[in-house]
Each structure stands twice: as structure tokens, then as C-alpha cells.
Amino acid sequence: MPALLSEIINYRFEIFAFLLFGIGFMNLLLQKNLIKKIIAFNVMDSSVFLFLASQGFIDGRAAPIVVDGVTxxxxxxxxxxxxxxxxxxxxxxxxxxFFLALVQRLYKRYKTVxxxxxxxLAKKEAEK
Amino acid sequence: MKREWLSRFVSWVETGSAAQPSANARPEKRSGAPAGGGAVKDARKKDRYRLFFNTYYTVAVIVCLTLVSVLIYTVFHLPFFGAENSPAANEVVKRYVEKGLDETGAVNIVAGMILDYRAFDTFGESSVLFLAVTSVMILLLRDENNIDPQEDLASAHEMVIEMDNQDLILQKVIKLVVPCILLFGIYVVLNGHLSPGGGFSGGAIMGAGLIVYSASYGSVSINRFFNMKTFRALTTSALLCYALSKAYSFFTGANGLPTGIPLGTPGAILSSGLILVLDICVGLVVACTMYGFYALFARGEL
Amino acid sequence: MLPWHYNIPFFCIFLCMTAGILMPLLRKGRASFYLTLCVCFTVTSLSAALCAILYTSGDSFTYQMGHFPAPWGNELFAGPLEALLATVFSLVMGLSLLGARRAAAEDILEPKQSFYHVMLCLLLAAMLALSYTNDIFTGYVFIEISTIAACAIVMARDTAHTTVATIRYLVISLLGSGLFLIGIVLMYGITGHLLMPQIQEEMLQIFANGEYTEPMTLVVGLLTVGVAIKSALFPFHAWLPQAHGSATTTSSAVLSGLVLKAYIILLVKVFYRCFTIEIIRSLRVTNVMFVFGVAGMLAGSLYAIREEHIKRMLAYSSVAQIGYIFMGIGLGTDIGIVAAIFQILAHALTKPLLFLSAGRLSEICGHEKEMYHLRGAAWRDKLAGVCFTLGGLSMIGIPLLAGFNVKYLLAQASLQNTVKMWIALLALAASSVLNALYYVPAILALWTPVSQAEQTPPPKNTGYRVAAPVLSALVLFLGFNSKPIVRIIELGLSLLKI
Structure with a gap:
């Protein structure tokens, strides 16, 4: 058990990133409100960036901007x-x-998101 | 089911003329009860929709949960977090860090990497921005399809209010702040190869300055110096400059020709060859794009 | 200095992008149309020349993008296969533009035409980059470019249907690219490279050591699912019919014929250059692709049978055709993938032909799209009728047409594996019958003699008169003489291996 716990603590950023990814993914699929869909998409993408950033991190080192000419x-x-x-x-x-522009356009036409x-509404309009 | 589509094909091929029922009328005829069948059919349709959505929800939740658990399971098999000897720390990183300063002239290694070593990706990414602003223009620029008289009335009304009630405090403060914001944006762009920042962040700051100005002074006064024509000229020339300078550097690089562009002394503003030029181009594009997004969303025009 | 033809891939991509950047300066829709057309045909001729040179010399090359060699800088990779694909992509895009020019001019407002052509130029650039790239992250960036551009060309025709369809398309595409991006990041995490040959070296080591096998399996899964979602493999196809059915004809032809395929090409390149086909086969990913491909072949046709809207019917037929491609890849052998790529080419030529003809026929009948109202339309424009018939027969798989050779190649490829052979042969037979069940009635309906046919003379459409015969000729060429094309594909695939 302590071994698993230490593993979890070690990989906390990756695990958290994937949890966020799941949240974003599920909301992007299931939310009916389009604005919430956009937020979900942003959560999903941010989680991927968190995961990406965590792949490059190395303990105890500085950001990659050369200081005092030390390369x-x-x-x-x-x-x-x-x-x-x-x-x-x-x-x-x-x-x-782009997504927001689409939503704004639809909102202008149908007054709902x-x-x-x-x-x-679109189906009704098409039948007319 | 089978009979239905068979009969439909027959109706396509039949030679009879005007007596044929139209496509929309046929379902009623098939159900057999022309008058009372509608309500029942609607109810059944609704039921089917609900069933569909319920299954859809369950399936989606199950898929997501499986995906997340599989992903988290794999995390434990990844290289150790923060380890020095992970596969990602290899000869590629070594050259970027150790030779980056000499080869690109950029003190900011990330800037050197995205604008020189892996510049093709970054060029693609600038095109994504251009693409986004163009598609937003397709959607939101006013035209025959995208006109709402009510909204036009409202925006005209707002314009009148704007002209009559000029908010003195707001405008004076903005007059003080906006030059500082723009100056800081320019600073960030020009120091992109020396410090954190660069074209994208600096451009976003400059765009924010333009947005603040436009929000407090109204569209008329910003259009005096920044309108569709300026927008088009700036984005096109900046992107074109970007594309041509990158094309030049790719062409010479692949063919093994010297570029003839001096790298300068690392640490000075005028150094690192094309990176400075590219940063300025990107900054202009991003500033225009950010302001363009705002103007298109708020007013439907630039 | 490199030989001059080495610069062609780079030049083509930059030509498209520069043209796209300059396009908004052109106020007139006409001018931007001609510029796009010029770009398309320039790229076609250059790529055809490259293909011929590489085929005769039988070699491939990498083109270093910048001053830094392989593991440090971006690279392009070009062989005869990539050049052939680039030729077909740009040619078909040019012909689709030309053939549906009238419809596009009516559907899209004049001030926005130049923006529409920006999208097409960048879409072409993205497809070229996807087939030429040797760097996986470049692949991701250009996937995103093609996502936005593809959504934008759906929505350029501004109706309620298209905007709703665009949102669905965009949401599903974003899910797909999210999964693809995670796959790339994981791959970077375990290999430390972004260029395909270097990734392959590391992957072979991982496969031999067994250290990161779980992440590697997941990477293959995520990349495959991401591409499958974006190219509308069967269970993920729900967005496709509405998007392809409601867009303007040029967009439908380009989306159905080309954009779906560009992602699959990238996947094939990833399979061959990041992994090897042996690794993929031993991970059993191909079996899954095979099953879903077969399911897609049947399900797409079943949906199409129930559809009365001609363009949506064609869109569902695309779902079935994508199933063929995935089935070919799912066979997991070189000749299976050769068949899949041949199907990509055949479908890239046939489906735009069908869409253009359908657009022309519905234009004659006052823009009605329901099959019922299109009865007898073929008599009023015989060329469109003949071309639609040709395309439909090719889809069914009548000998001497492109579709037949696809089925022949797929059947031949499936003979290597007993279990898959039976499933594949049965699926091919069933799907041919199902294809016939909707194409034959549609063709018969079009040729039904209707007394009211001679009311008004149909409007002239010169663009279609040029584009459709060229496409038909190419479909016939692939049917009569598939050998040289198959040989190019085989050579290209063998060069993809490192």
C-alpha cells in the first residue's frame, strides 16, 4: 500500500492531467449547453498541456533560459x-x-445556446 | 422495414406524373391512419429519442471511464516523474541547450527551438491563427444572411449613447494606460529571444491594449487609425514576411547554402538572426488577430 | 545544391500557404477562384513530375526544413507514393472547384468567396503536409489546420443545417485530435523524439526490451482511435452525413473525397515509419481495425439504403468506403495496405465525380435533393447522368471500373489469412450487393423517362463539362489499367520502411 501511495504521489501531475482530461472529454460529449462545451474543450486541452509539461520537467533544474552564459x-x-x-x-x-463564433451565430438566429x-428549431426551419 | 424502402424505390422509378404523393406526405400514407396517427407517432418518436439519448449517455460515460482508467493505468508505466535519465532527456535536448546559443543566437532556448530548430511547426501554428480569424470573418462579418434589424437598432442606440455620454474618467485613465500597455507589448515582442515572452505573448498584450482602447472610446475613434484596411494590410504583410523569410531559410538550409544573416552577439536586442524578425511578424499577427476577434464578436465588423 | 526536384514538396506546401495568405487581398470572388485553380493545377503538374522522376529512379528522399539535420529540425519525406497522393489530392481539388463552380457561386455570398478560397488553399497545404511530413508533431499541427478549414468549408454555405452540422463535426473532430495529441505526447514521453525514423529506432528497442510496452500499446490505440474518429470509421460516423450532405457541392466533394483520406495516410505513415507493420500486427491493433472496417462496410451501406436525400446517400456511402480502407489496413499485410491505398485513390476520384454529378443533376431540378424529385433528371443533362451512372457502377464494383479493382485487390490480399479471408470475402460480397441496392435504384430513378422533362432548358455549366469527363476518364483508367498505379504504391510502401 505505501508503495502504491508513493507511486501515486510521484505521478500526481500525470494522474491529475488524465482526470482533467476525462472531465473535459465527458463534458464535451454530454453537455448540451454549447458554451459549456467550449469550456470543456478548454479543460481537455489544458489537461493535455499539463501532461506535456510534466513530461519535460526534471527535478531541481531551471527554466530553459540561459543565465550568465552557462550552457x-x-x-x-x-x-x-x-x-x-x-x-x-x-x-x-x-x-x-472559431467555436465561439459558431455559437454566437446560432444564438443570434435561435436565441438559445x-x-x-x-x-x-433547425429541423423545423428546414421543413418550412 | 424491407417493404418500406422497396416501395419507395418503386415510387422513384414509376413514370406517373403529378398524381404521385410528395416525399413529405408519404409517411402518413404508410402508417395507415392519416388523421389520428400523428399524435401517437410523435409520442413514439419522442420515446425513441429518449431511449437513444439514455443509451448514448450510458455508453459515453462508460467509454470515458474506461478511457480514463486505461490512461491512469498507463501512467504508472511511464518514466519516473522528474527523473534525470528519462528517455526524453537525450541528445536532442543536449544540442538544443548546449549549442542553442551559438547556433541560433537566442538566449531563450525555447524561442530558439520553436523559431529556428522546429520552425515549420510554428509556421503552421501561425497559419492556424490566420485561419481562425478568417473563419470567424466568414461567420460574423455582416452580410445579407447575417443581419438582424433589432440588433442593428440596438447597436445604433449604443453608438448614440457612446457619443453623448463620454466617460471622462475612464477615457483619461485609458489614455494614460494604453500607451504603457502597447509599449510593454512591444518590449515583450522585441525581447522574445532574450527573456520569457515572444511574439505570441507580446502580441496578445498589444491586442489587449487595442481592445481596451476600442471598448472605452468606441468603434468610431479606433476606426480612425485601425480599420479593415489596416487590419488586412498588417496581417497580410506580416504573414507574408514570415512565410518568405521562413521559405528562404528552409530553402537555403536544405540546399546547404549559407544564409548570409549575421547572428550578432547573444544577449543584444539586435541578435539571433531571423528570430527577431519572426517574433515581430508573429507579434503583429497576434495583436491584429486578438483585436479582430474582439471587434468581430462585439460588432460584426472591423 | 540538391537536385531541383527535391524542392518540389516544400515548394508546393509553401505555394498553397502563400496563396492562402494573399487571397483576402483579392476582392472579387472570380479572381480568388482562378488563383486557387492555378495553385491546384501547378501543384498537380509539379507533383506528377516528381512522381514520375521518383518512380523511374525508384528512390525516396528526406528534405531538411532549415539548417539542422534529422533529430533536431523538421523534415519532409517524399517517395513515389507521397508524390502520387499529392498529385491526386491537388488534381481532385482543382476539378471539384471547377465542376461545382456555379453551385459554390450561388451558395456562398460574393464578399466571402475569397475567404472560402483561403480555406481551400490551406486545406490543400495541410493535406500535402500530412502526406509529406516526417515529423509527428508537424502532423498534429496540420491535422488541426485541416480540421478548422474543413469545418469552415462546411459552414461557408450559410444555412441553419450547415451551422448545426459544423458544430457536430467540430466537436467530434476535437475529441479525435485531443486523443491524437495525447498519443503523440505519450510517444514523446517514452521515446524522446518527434521525427519518425528516430521514433522507430526507439520503438524497436522498447519492443525488444519490453520496458514501456503498456504505454506503447496505448499510443498505437490512441493514434488509431483519433484518426478513426476524424475519418468517420463506423461507430464514429454520426457527424458525417449531415456535414457532407448539407455543404456546398465543392466542399462535399473535397471533404468526402480527400480530407477523410489525408488522416488515414498519416496513420499509415505512422505505422510504417514510427512503428513497423510487424509491431502493429503483433499488438493486434489490426484485428480491431479489421472488425470495425467490416462493420463500417455493411453499416454504411445499410444507412445509405434508407436515405432519400441524394447527397446524404452519397455521404453514407463514404462511411462504407472508409470501412473498405480500414479493412485493408486491418489485414495487417503489405498487400492489404496496398489495396487500402488503392481504395483511397479510387474513392478520391469516384466520390467527387458522384458528388459533382449529383450537384449538377439537382441544379437542373431546381436544387431539389430528394431522390423522388430527381426522377428523369439524367435525360435533361445526359453527361451528368452518364457520369453518375459510371461512378455508381464503379462503387458497386462492375469490372473495368476502379471499384472492381479495389475489391479484387482486397480479396487477393485477404487470401493470406484463413480466418480473415472468409470474413473479408463474405463482407466484400455482401457490401457489393448492398451497394447495388441503393446505387441501382438511384441510377434507374435518374433515367426514368418523365413526361414533364422538357420544360426549361437546363442552365449551362461549362465547369462541370470540363471536370466530369476528366474524373470519369481517370476512373476508367484505374479500372482498365491499375497495374502501374499499384506498382507505384508498392514501391512507395517499400520505401516507407526504414
Whole structure:
């Protein structure tokens, strides 16, 4: 039991990231409110970034910005995940903006952000 | 079921003309009870929907729980968290950290990595931003399909209020703050290769400055110096500059030609070759994009 | 200096992206249309030249993106297979644009046409990058580009249906890319590389040592599921019919014919270059893909039979055709994957032909899409009728058409494994019958003589008159003479192995 506990404590960031991922994933699938869906998407993406960042962390080292001209690999953490997180964040911002624009457009037309109501209204409109 | 679609195909192929029932009328005819059948059918349909959604929910929850448990199970088999000898700490990292300063001239190793070593990814990511703002424009720019008279009335009303009740305190404070915000944004962009920050963060700060200005002074006064034309010119020229300089560096790199761009002394503002130029381009694009998002969402125009 | 043709992949991708960046400057929809068309056909001719050169010399190359070599910088990888795919992708996109120009001009408002063409240019760039990339994270970035662009071209036709369809499409796509991204991160965590050949080295070691086997299995699973969701494999297909059925015809053709396939190409590259096909086979992932592929083949056709809306029927038929591809990959052998890639090409040519013809036929009948109202439409534009018939027959698998060769190759490939052979042969037979059950009635309905047919002369459509015969000719070519194409695919696949 203590062994498992210490394992859990050691991997706490990864475990927490995956729990968050599950929360985001489930809400993205099941929420009917579109704004909540967008929030869920952001939770999901942030959890992936947390996981990514935790892959690059190394105990007791500094952020990868050269200080005093010291370029020793044992001084800094892994810079690659940080760079990938940057890229990922920009992608996620763009997708959120696009998603929000879609929702705003639908809200203007149907005055609601509940997706099931929108589907019913859209079906009615198409039948006319 | 089988009979239904068979009869439908027959109705497609039949040569008879106007007497044929239309596609929408046929289901009633099939159910046999034209008048009273509608309500029953609706109820049945609703039941079916509910059943569908219930199963959908259960399945989705089960799938999610399995996924999460599998993921967490695998976590325990990953390299130890924070360990020095994990597979990720290999020769790639070594070169980025130890030679990065000499090869890219960037003190900020991450900036050197995303804008020089792995620049193609970053170029793709800037295109994602451009793509997002373009698709938001498709959706939200005012046109024949996207016009709501009520809303136009409301926004005209707001405009009148805006013009009549200029909030003196707000505007004076903003007049003081906005230059500082923009200046700080420019500082962050220009120091992207030396310190934390860079094009994306600096651009977001500058965009925030523009948004604050536009929110307090109204669309008319910001349109005097920042309108659709400026937006288009800035984004296009910045992205084009980005694309061309990257294309130049990829082409020379792959063909083994020298770039002829000096790297400068590490630590100075004018150093690290193309990274500074790219940071400025990205900063401009991001600032325009952020402000563009705001303006499109708030007013449907730039 | 490298030989000149080494620069073609890089040049094509950058040409598309630069054209996309410059597009908003063009105010007129016409100008942006012609620019996009030029870009498409330039890329086609360059890629065809590259394909010919690489096929005759029988080699492949990596192109270093920047001043830093393999494990440090990004890279492109090009062989005859990638060049062939790039040729087909750009050609089909150009022809879809040309063939459905009238419909697109009516469906999309004039001031937004240039934005629509931005999306198409970047979509083409993303598909090229997905097939050429040698770096897994570049793959992710371009997957996201193609997600946004694909959603945007669905929603460009501004109706209630398309916006709702776009939201569903976007949500499902985001789930898929989320899973794909986690897969990539896990892969990075256990190998420490992002370039495919280096990943493979590490993966082979992991497979031999057995140290990180669980994460490795999960990686394969996540990447496969992510791609399966984004390319609408059977249980994840719910978003597809509405999105592809309600979009404007160009978008439907491009989405159904090309975008779904680009992800699968990336998956095949990952299988061959990040892992090896032996590892994938021994993890039994291929068996799962095989089962879902077979299920998709049957289920897609069953859905299509019940559909009366012609474009949605074609969209469901795409679900079935994606099933074929996954079944081919699921066989887990080289010739199975050759058959799958041949199916990708055949479907990339046939489905746009069908969509363009359906769009043209419904244009004649006053934009009605229900099968019932399209009766007799073929008599009013015989070219469209003949092309639809040709495409439909190819989908059923009539000999001398592209679809037949697909089924022949798949059947031949399945002979290596006894259990899979029986399932595959039965599924192929059943799915051919099911395909016939909806394509034949549709074709008959189109050719039904209807007395009211000669009311108004159909509007002229020059673009379609150029595009449809070219596509039909290509479908016939793949049917008559599949040997050279199969040989290119075989050569390309063998070069993918490191």
C-alpha cells in the first residue's frame, strides 16, 4: 500500500492531467449547453498541456533560459515540451474562437445556446 | 422495414406524373391512419429519442471511464516523474541547450527551438491563427444572411449613447494606460529571444491594449487609425514576411547554402538572426488577430 | 545544391500557404477562384513530375526544413507514393472547384468567396503536409489546420443545417485530435523524439526490451482511435452525413473525397515509419481495425439504403468506403495496405465525380435533393447522368471500373489469412450487393423517362463539362489499367520502411 501511495504521489501531475482530461472529454460529449462545451474543450486541452509539461520537467533544474552564459544541459529542464505547449495553446485559442463564433451565430438566429433546442428549431426551419 | 424502402424505390422509378404523393406526405400514407396517427407517432418518436439519448449517455460515460482508467493505468508505466535519465532527456535536448546559443543566437532556448530548430511547426501554428480569424470573418462579418434589424437598432442606440455620454474618467485613465500597455507589448515582442515572452505573448498584450482602447472610446475613434484596411494590410504583410523569410531559410538550409544573416552577439536586442524578425511578424499577427476577434464578436465588423 | 526536384514538396506546401495568405487581398470572388485553380493545377503538374522522376529512379528522399539535420529540425519525406497522393489530392481539388463552380457561386455570398478560397488553399497545404511530413508533431499541427478549414468549408454555405452540422463535426473532430495529441505526447514521453525514423529506432528497442510496452500499446490505440474518429470509421460516423450532405457541392466533394483520406495516410505513415507493420500486427491493433472496417462496410451501406436525400446517400456511402480502407489496413499485410491505398485513390476520384454529378443533376431540378424529385433528371443533362451512372457502377464494383479493382485487390490480399479471408470475402460480397441496392435504384430513378422533362432548358455549366469527363476518364483508367498505379504504391510502401 505505501508503495502504491508513493507511486501515486510521484505521478500526481500525470494522474491529475488524465482526470482533467476525462472531465473535459465527458463534458464535451454530454453537455448540451454549447458554451459549456467550449469550456470543456478548454479543460481537455489544458489537461493535455499539463501532461506535456510534466513530461519535460526534471527535478531541481531551471527554466530553459540561459543565465550568465552557462550552457550546461544539467542546469535546465527539457525545452521541447515547453515549445510544444506554446504551439498547442495557440491552436486551442484559435479553435475556441472559431467555436465561439459558431455559437454566437446560432444564438443570434435561435436565441438559445442549448444544442438540443437548436437542433429541433433547425429541423423545423428546414421543413418550412 | 424491407417493404418500406422497396416501395419507395418503386415510387422513384414509376413514370406517373403529378398524381404521385410528395416525399413529405408519404409517411402518413404508410402508417395507415392519416388523421389520428400523428399524435401517437410523435409520442413514439419522442420515446425513441429518449431511449437513444439514455443509451448514448450510458455508453459515453462508460467509454470515458474506461478511457480514463486505461490512461491512469498507463501512467504508472511511464518514466519516473522528474527523473534525470528519462528517455526524453537525450541528445536532442543536449544540442538544443548546449549549442542553442551559438547556433541560433537566442538566449531563450525555447524561442530558439520553436523559431529556428522546429520552425515549420510554428509556421503552421501561425497559419492556424490566420485561419481562425478568417473563419470567424466568414461567420460574423455582416452580410445579407447575417443581419438582424433589432440588433442593428440596438447597436445604433449604443453608438448614440457612446457619443453623448463620454466617460471622462475612464477615457483619461485609458489614455494614460494604453500607451504603457502597447509599449510593454512591444518590449515583450522585441525581447522574445532574450527573456520569457515572444511574439505570441507580446502580441496578445498589444491586442489587449487595442481592445481596451476600442471598448472605452468606441468603434468610431479606433476606426480612425485601425480599420479593415489596416487590419488586412498588417496581417497580410506580416504573414507574408514570415512565410518568405521562413521559405528562404528552409530553402537555403536544405540546399546547404549559407544564409548570409549575421547572428550578432547573444544577449543584444539586435541578435539571433531571423528570430527577431519572426517574433515581430508573429507579434503583429497576434495583436491584429486578438483585436479582430474582439471587434468581430462585439460588432460584426472591423 | 540538391537536385531541383527535391524542392518540389516544400515548394508546393509553401505555394498553397502563400496563396492562402494573399487571397483576402483579392476582392472579387472570380479572381480568388482562378488563383486557387492555378495553385491546384501547378501543384498537380509539379507533383506528377516528381512522381514520375521518383518512380523511374525508384528512390525516396528526406528534405531538411532549415539548417539542422534529422533529430533536431523538421523534415519532409517524399517517395513515389507521397508524390502520387499529392498529385491526386491537388488534381481532385482543382476539378471539384471547377465542376461545382456555379453551385459554390450561388451558395456562398460574393464578399466571402475569397475567404472560402483561403480555406481551400490551406486545406490543400495541410493535406500535402500530412502526406509529406516526417515529423509527428508537424502532423498534429496540420491535422488541426485541416480540421478548422474543413469545418469552415462546411459552414461557408450559410444555412441553419450547415451551422448545426459544423458544430457536430467540430466537436467530434476535437475529441479525435485531443486523443491524437495525447498519443503523440505519450510517444514523446517514452521515446524522446518527434521525427519518425528516430521514433522507430526507439520503438524497436522498447519492443525488444519490453520496458514501456503498456504505454506503447496505448499510443498505437490512441493514434488509431483519433484518426478513426476524424475519418468517420463506423461507430464514429454520426457527424458525417449531415456535414457532407448539407455543404456546398465543392466542399462535399473535397471533404468526402480527400480530407477523410489525408488522416488515414498519416496513420499509415505512422505505422510504417514510427512503428513497423510487424509491431502493429503483433499488438493486434489490426484485428480491431479489421472488425470495425467490416462493420463500417455493411453499416454504411445499410444507412445509405434508407436515405432519400441524394447527397446524404452519397455521404453514407463514404462511411462504407472508409470501412473498405480500414479493412485493408486491418489485414495487417503489405498487400492489404496496398489495396487500402488503392481504395483511397479510387474513392478520391469516384466520390467527387458522384458528388459533382449529383450537384449538377439537382441544379437542373431546381436544387431539389430528394431522390423522388430527381426522377428523369439524367435525360435533361445526359453527361451528368452518364457520369453518375459510371461512378455508381464503379462503387458497386462492375469490372473495368476502379471499384472492381479495389475489391479484387482486397480479396487477393485477404487470401493470406484463413480466418480473415472468409470474413473479408463474405463482407466484400455482401457490401457489393448492398451497394447495388441503393446505387441501382438511384441510377434507374435518374433515367426514368418523365413526361414533364422538357420544360426549361437546363442552365449551362461549362465547369462541370470540363471536370466530369476528366474524373470519369481517370476512373476508367484505374479500372482498365491499375497495374502501374499499384506498382507505384508498392514501391512507395517499400520505401516507407526504414
Amino acid at each position: 550546461d544541459v544539467h542546469r535546465y529542464i527539457n525545452p521541447i515540451p515547453s515549445g510544444l505547449v506554446l504551439t498547442g495553446i495557440v491552436v486551442s485559442v484559435s479553435v475556441s474562437a 442549448e444544442f438540443d433546442e437548436i437542433m429541433v
